Every structure is written in C-alpha cells, then in structure tokens.
Amino acid sequence: MPNKFTWNLSIRTKLLLSYLIIIAICLSFFGTIVWKTASNSLREESRATVLQTVNLAYETLTAHMVDVEDILLALQADQVILNTLQYPAANIIDDIETLESELLSVDIFRKKVSSIKLYLLDRGDFPSNDDSIILTDEKIKNEPWYIETVKNDGTFCWNVFHASGSTGIVTASRLVLDTQTHQPIAVLRADIDLLQFAGKLEQIKLGKQGTLFLAADNHIVNLSGSAYINRFVNAPGLSKIINNSTIDNGYTDIDNIEYLVSYRDLKHPSLKLVGAVQCTELDDSSTFVGQAIVFTALISLLLSLLILSFILQNITAPLHRLANTMENFTDNLNLRMEIPSNDIIGKLYKSFNTMMSTISNLIEDVNTLFQKQKVSELKALQAQINPHFLYNTLDSINWMAKKYGAKDISKLATSLGSFFRHSLNKGQEYTTISNELQQIISYVYIQKVRFKDKFDLNIHVDEEILDYSIIKLSLQPLVENCIVHAFEEIDYKGVIDVDGYRDGNYIFLQVSDNGVGANTDELNKAVNKSFNINEPIEKYGLHNVNERIKLYFNDNCGLSFSANESGGITVTIKIEVKEL
Template sequence: MIKNDELRKYQMDRQDVKFSIRKKILGVTLVAALPFLAISIYLLISMSNYNHTYNKIVQNLTIANNYNLDFKEEMDESLYKMVVGYVTVDDFDDAEELKSPYVLIKNLRKEFRNLKKITTDTESKLWLDSLLRNIDTLENRVDDLVQNIHVGGTYDSNIKELDDNIYILTELIQDDIQYYIYYQTESMEKVTDTLNTQIRTFIIICACLIAVLTIGLVMAVMQITTGMLRPIQVLAQAAGRISKGDLDARADVDSRDEIAVLADRFNDMAGNIQTLVVKVREDEQKMRKADLRLLQEQINPHFLYNTLDNIVWLIEGNEPDEAVEMVVTLSEFFRLVLSKGKEFITIRQEEQHISSYLQIQEKRYHDILDYHIYIDPEIYEYQIPKLTLQPLVENALYHGIKYKRSRGMIEITGTKEGENLYLTVADDGVGMDEDELKKLGKEISRPCKETESGFGLANVNERIRMYFGAEFGMKIWSEKGSGTRITIEIPAITDNPEKPEAGKQSTRSEEAENEAEK
C-alpha cells in the first residue's frame, strides 16, 4: 500500500489523467451506433441484391421480348422467299432486308442458352429447355428444306413443309418465349414482395432499437458521470505508474461498489505481477545455468581429453592421415554443438553431429562398438532441437554397450509417420530391469534441474515438451540383458519454431558457448 502523502499527491495530479470520462461516453456512443450501422449495411446489401436480381430479370425479359416480336416474322419471311426462289441460301449475305435462317437460329440458340445459365426459377428453365429443343427441330427442318430446294422440282412439297412443320415450329418457339416472359414476370413480383417484407422488418427492428438504446444511453451516461469518474481516475493513475515500471503502485478506492472490487483485483494483479517478475528473473538465471550445464554435460572434458590423446597416439604411431581425419571429425563435432547459438538445426545436421561423435568414439572403442544410422533422407530438412540425439547415443554407449563387456551395436533410425517424426536410438547392451526403468522414467519426467541422474535424457525430454507440448517427448523400452530402445516423437516442422523470446535464449546459448570455448 502506498503512503498517505503519496495518495494526496496523486489526487492533486488528477488533471493530468488522460483517461477521461468523455472518451468513455464517446465509446458508449460508438457502441450504440454499431447496431444501426449493422442494420444499414444489411439494408444496403438487401437493396443491392434486389437491384441485381431485378436488373437481371429485366435484361432477360428485354432479350426475350425482342425475339418474341421479331423471330417468327423474320424466319417465316426468309424461308418463304427462299422456297419461291426469290433468294438462295448463299445470297442472304447480300440481301439487306432479309436474314439467313441459320443466322437467326444461331443467334436465338446462343441468347437463350445464355439466359438458361443465369435463370434461377424452375418454371422458366423448363420453358427454356422446350424452346431449345424446338430450335434444334427447326434447324433440322430447315436443313431438309434447303436440301429439297437444291434437288429442285419440289416446290409443292416445300410449301407443304413450310405450312405443316416450319410455321408450326416457329409458332411453338414464340409460345415458349411468351411463357418464359410470363414466369420471369412472376419472379419479379416475388422479388418485389421479398424486398417489401425486408423493409417492413427493418423499420420495426430499427424502431425497437432506437427506443431501447435511447433509454440505455441515458442510464449509462448518468451512471458514468455520477459513480465512475473518480474511481476510474484513481485506477488510471495507478495503471500509468505500473506501465512505467513502478510495480509498487496501488489504487486506493473506497467507493464500495463494483469499481472498488475492480480496484482490489487490480491491486492483487499488481502484486502478482511483481511476484512473477521476480520469479521470471530467477527462472532466467536458472535457465542460464541449465544451458551452461547442458553444454558441460555434452562437451564432456573426458571425451575431449581422450580424443586428443588418441590424436597424439596416431601422430606418434606415424598415422598422420587418421590423425587429420580425427581432428576434422572433432572440429565438425564442436561446430555442430555450438551451431552459432541456434536452438534448432535440421535433422541432416543432427545426423552429422552424432555421426562425428560416433566416429570419434569408434576410434577409442573399436573393439566393442558397432553402429548404424538409418535416417530416412526425406526427413533431413525438418527442424529439431540441437543436441537431441547425441545424449541418447552417449547414454547407449556408456550405460549399455560399455558395461556389456563384449561387442555391441547402436542403431539410430528416423522416420515420418503422419504429421510426426519418430527418432529412435537402440542398443543391445546390458539393458535395465523393471525397477531401473521405472526410476529412469520418473527422472526424465521431472525438470532437468531437479534430476539426480539421467540429466542428459531429462534435458532432452524437457526441451521437447517446452517447445512442442506435453504430448510429445521420449518413450523408453528396456529389458535386462537385451538392450534399450529410446524413441523420441516430435511434430514434423520445416520452419524454425523458436518464439520471439528465442532471441534471448539464443543470446544466452551463445554466451554459454563462449564460456565453454574459454
């Protein structure tokens, strides 16, 4: 709780508070206007849809009316003059007052096929289907008529064809067009009725909202001006101090209403934030120590000393090529361990890392160590936390193969199943009995800083769960005398999943690596 003289000082500075009640009233007004805005948008959309539908129907009717008035007359005239020899099929292009029957049929079919694509009501579509069928029939009859004219001497049969078939077909087509116009007119009436219903509904809803919102606004303004001004100012002052980093700030409100409850919760929150900040700082220190401990665990001084000794022996034994190979392998091992401070590397790089590690260890334990790496190349580009497999391989060597006292095999496999990756390190070493397996399982499920044994495995398991969730991690199978198998399940990702905070983690990792290099 802040001191009384500080409270008086804050109360004197109330004129500096930026969180004014006027802004609150403006916010309430804007909220009240949202329903009207929503209704207006709804009305505009409805009007737009109606206008679009109405214009489409009018356009359809205009096209249909044009053909209703002109098609039959033009078709009958053209065919009759062709039968009586006034014009031939090839001469229609030069006859300005006549149109080719085929051109008329083609234009009619094209227009009404287009109308069928945009027509929605069922009845109109049925008459369009009938019309298109009649057009096809008419075209066939015209073909017959043109063929008879070319043969010659069929004037009477051609006139009969006109009277008995073609004129009837053009009449049917005209009837189809008229029925289509009739049902399109009905659709226009339905659209108009729908619009009228929507407008009536809108007027009723708008009137009710105006009444309710007017009453609500009056009550809200009265409540704001009489009961919330001072408590909110006090809260805003305290919040402003906290936003500037003063976590000792508290709000002293004695209005004995909801704002007082809010002030109490605010004070509780400020206290919790203060506690959490301290805890986060402590956790960052612990995380830094854990990072350093991880590097120390992985870069084992004995491993380094033994490797350097092996290099010396190779040089003294006049085997410079093998000594150079081991130096290169050791350099590659450390390069991949450090990874420029990155927390995530590709599975290809992780494979290179454990391969370098095993190549070095094979020089030392050539009489007891065999290994095979079977990682599917298709998963090489997926991301994985660095130093994920090496602790498992080290565990298999030192706690499995080494105590077997005979030649042993370590197998590393990696596959993708569904959306997840499965990486397994298996050995045929001494294995564990049920009690040892349960104890190890408990150890790796605890935070690594609390483990008494198996830190490397616990560290890997904790990092996987921290990045991907509790459903991921490692599973261990082991049997005394038969060996141990550890499988890691992680999601298959190609993008680096490190959070923005990972930058800080990377910085810490780089510092740890620098200290390790020292």
C-alpha cells in the first residue's frame, strides 16, 4: 500500500530525505561513540588533574612537616641542650635561660612553627609555669600525645588539637635521649598553628567548587567555616574512603550528589589531607565536547543537504526530462532521445528509444497486415462463384440426365453437387471429420472421371474420431495436391491413402501417395512462409490450410510433410480433440 506521506514527493526529494536519514544515523552513531570516548578520556584527565593537585598539596604539607622535624632533630642533637640536661648547673635559673636561648635560636621568625617547648622528665626541681617553654612533665604525663611520644621511643609523633574553626594546632613531638645512657631525659614539642600549616588549602580549588581540607581522627577541620566542607561532616561515605588503606581515592554520594574523594596520610594515620569535588564538574569538559559534536553534526547535515541537493539535481534531471517527454508524448513516432550516460538512466533512455522503435514497427506492421487483409479479401471475392447458383444448375443437369438415361452424367452431377454442399457447409467454418471425408470421396469421384481411373482412394480412419471437429476444406487441398502434382508424370496407377487416429489430446490425419515425391524440406518451408500480397492466391492453398488450423486450434497444430516408403509424400494434419 503506498505511503501517503511519500506519494506526492518527487524522486529527488525522496532520495534527499533517504540520504539525510542515513547521514543523520551515521553521524549520531559515530558522534555518540566519539562523545563517549572523549567524555571518558576527559573525565579521566580531570580526575588525574584533581589527584595531581591533591598530591602537590600533600607534598607541600609534607615538606613543611619535614622542616619541622628537621628543627626538632637539630634541637635534639644540640650539644648545649644535651650538656645542660645531662650535667645540670647548681643554679636552675641558669639552665632554664640556657635552654630557652637554644629553643628560641631556631626558626627565629616562626615561619615553620608557632612555638617550641621542652618537657623535662622526672625533674620536679624545675618550676612548672604554663607560660614557660621549659616545663616538667608532671602535668602532661597522662595526656595521649605524651604517652604516644614516649612509646614511639625516639620517632616523631604528630597530632592535631582543638581543631575547631581556626584555633587548632598541629604538633610534632619527639623524645630526647641521654647520649650516654640512652634513656629519655626530655620531650621536644613543636606547635604549628592550623592557619599557618594549612590555611591556604581552602584557597586551592578542585574544579569550580571542589576544595582541600584536613581530617584528624575522622573529624573534619574546617578552618573557614565553609558550607561546602560542612557537607562532609558526619558523611559515612567519606569516612569509609579515607579509612580504607587499600585505596587513596573513590566515589561517594552525599545528598544524592556524587563526589570524587582523594586523600593522603600526613605523617600520621589520624592526620589526613582530603580533596573532594563534585563529579559533575569533571564532566564540564565532556558537556562542551558534546555541544561541539552536536554543532558539528548540524553543520555537517546542512553541508550534506546542499551538496546532495546539487548532486541529486544532476542525477534526477535526466529522469525528469524522460518523464516529461513520455507524459507529453503525442503521435511523433520518430521521436528519439539522446542517451545522457551509460548507467541505469542511460539504459532507461535506450529502453525508451527501443520502445518507440517497437511501437513504430508495430503500427507499421498493423497497417501492412490491414492492407494484406484487404487484398486477400479482394482476391477471395474474385475467386468466388455463387455456390447456390452452381448447386441449382447441377441439380437441373442431374434431372435432365436421368430423363434421358445418362446415368454417368447424373452421378457426376450428383458428386459435384455433394462437393459444393459440403464446401458451403451452411456458412459454417467448421465441420466433422466424417463430413470432410465425404467431401473428398465426392471430389475423388469427379477427378477419376477426368483422369480415367488413374488412381484409387483408400480411407482407414478410426470411427471414434469421425464426430470430432475439423476446419472445412482441410483434406481436399491435400488430396488435390496428390492428383495434380504427385501423379502427373507416373505410368502406373496412383494410390491415395487417408488414415486417421487419436493419440492423447490430439488427432492425426495422414494423406499419403505413391507418386513422384518432392523435397519435403521445401514443402515444410512453403506452408510456413510469410504472406506476399503480390503473389497469386493459388500459391497459398496449403499455407492457408496450415494457418487456419493453427488459428482454430493452437500453434502446436498444423501441417507437416515427410517422405514415405513408396517414394511418395505423406502429409500429416495434427489437430486438437474438439467437439463440434
């Protein structure tokens, strides 16, 4: 069933729409692949940039902590401090001044640390003033950081205290050992203000809004009170990632927003540098790429439309010319079109020219056949005589012959009348095989009178086929041909045998003679040759019989000639089994 939408569209428009649909599908398919590939690549690149930023911040903070450790190492190895601790002076005030002087001599401008304190172990003789930087350990023995420092046995211990707002501090502590007994004699502690240590972290942006911050003992250090950082407070997904020692980054959902989280341990497992950014920010570049792909696809479609329109105009123009020529065709049979190419369109032009030639030839053949028909009808009329007049005349001759006792003349007239009666056949073209046989019996009697019993007629036809239909005057021309041509030059008695039988759906009638014979190939060609209006009608007796049989029955029927054993000719009539 035709599509209503495309019914009235031109072939150029249909092709254009088809090509555009194919191009759009291809662009969509490949654009999606490119966008997916580019998006994944850009997301990984953005992720790598975030991780690299976190690593750079980690290296900066680590370098700061290493500097602090170097300061404590330098103080631990300070010979003045060691001698003062190992060999106390008689006056404690002098030792305190000496120790304070040494502690204040490092990082004078306090770029790395906020303060450095020395806690003396088991020296109850020293004053315990909280404002001093030289203290005893009496008041701090139960504090976790102190216990951890003693347990670490000379390694650094890092901790974060009071991490709320901007008041927190980061501390590094280490035991000082007696160089002779290798026993702990003091604890060095360096305090670093959080703003001094990590105040610039929140100024570093990961993407548009992502940021860096510290986490100490699973508590978020929010120095500026940022609402963005507050989102991660008490976020189980964040804790799960930063407490997983097997990974250093991962994804988590907070308030239905996916974040990329990366962390690094800062000298101590409880102190971590954390970077967090929304995943949508990682996809900003891929969104731009997607928009660029869509824009490029639209431009490509527009250019394809223009180019295809030009190409299809050149392709379909010959088709339009051919269609217009056929639509406006009148009666110019000599019209031929110039072939534009050697492709399928050129073949259409060739077919059109061939069709015009065929139509012209057919019309010419029809005119020729019409002329032939008129000539044939005229010659047939010229050859006719009034059969009724002849029949009545023969009847009068027969009556007069009987009156005067001329029996031979009476029988001859009766045979001639019977011959004409069967020829007339009440105006019907078809008769029975029985009537056709009666006609040739009458015809042979007349001819035997003429040729003085020069030949005999033998009929051997199966009775079952006598009532079937046959074209009238089919056998008589064959019998006449035997008498006139086959027996013309013989000096013995001629014999004409007529045989008939049925084989399947066909009936075969054979007329054989023992005459002089002839070239059967020439005879077979003669009955099938084309009609020539300039030749006498008498030459087309057998040809007409053959054509009439084919017309009434089918092209498989007709006449055929073959030589027989007696040296004469056998003519076979093949017809279909038909009731009259």
